[in-house]
Amino acid sequence: MRIVSAHEGVIPISSPMSNAFIDFSTMDCSVLALVSDVIVEGRPLVGYGFNSNGRYSAGEILRRRILPRLLDAPPESLLDANHMLSPGKAWDVMMRNEKPGGHGERSVAVGVVDMALHDLAAKIAGVPLYRWISDHYGDGSPEDSVFVYAAGGYYAPGKTLQQLQDEMKAFLDAGYEVVKMKIGGASPAEDLRRIEAVIEVLDGDGSRLAVDVNGRFDLPTALEYGRALDPYNLFWYEEVGDPLDYGLNATLAEHYRNPIATGENLFSLPDARNLIRYGGLRPDRDYLQFDPALSYGLVEYCRIQDMLKQHGWSSRRCIPHGGHQFSLHIAAALKLGGNESYPGEFQPTGGFADDTVVSGSRVKLNDLPGIGFEGKANFYRVLRDLHR
């Protein structure tokens, strides 16, 4: 088995919305097709990947370093002892001659290829990816559904409280029981009005609402908001300060009683380990949001899971960022706590297969081979056009 060609592209996933830190008017995304020499029903099997939602494309690194290494490697160096495609061995090839640290967009580029390699490996095996992951990295008994929450509640020009409430009602009508909104991009008084408006839609139950600061607050603001938020018993208070400010996080955890979530902008095992060592997070209540697509892929994510186990953390405390199908498979196979979902944002990459039904805030995995992008028509058209 060998990879015959790689086809990389960049697509816009722009939108008029913003969070507390950025707007999404120029957001884009790397997409990738890896064409193999394995022919099924007259066509080569192709693995697809993209770089999650919310970080920019990484085409330059893909084109100049990561893909040439993969394509120039002897084909057998990418195979395991059974002569099957090994994403783990491919990872070593892609990372040859890369210094440690300073992960930046490099981890995003490797994550795109890692996703495509896993898609391809599962297609060659003829099984959905969650089954492949469970057999290769898990305990062989994947779960058949995954908890999901609906992420939205962005700021947008002229957006009213009524519109925010309608957005959240639509999430509930679609089968979600937990929702998330952005905070930190308005005054505290305005944000509290927005929070109370959403809790009203949730029948007064703050434990079904997560709020996301996107790393905006300094320590005094983090603590001030924390004092105001604690009485609502929120689902979580997310990425409150700079993602790399573990001291801020530790101090917040001393004062804020309810769950904290963070980690979507930590892109490596060493960064994740520093968060666990120095971030003051509590394994009995807090959540970790590392996104495999942004952080060197599933090969590195498995290393992060091993590290968490050593530190006494359950995989159930992990609910990845990104709202993509790759993490949905990973969550089912590795028994994570769930996965993010973007029901309305980041098209065509955001969201799951077209026939996905959300019920009781859970989604079932479908049985298409690989990740199943073929079941998401708008996105599949984009991916297929890369190599046809």
Ligand SMILES: [Mg+2]
């Ligand atoms: Mg977030």
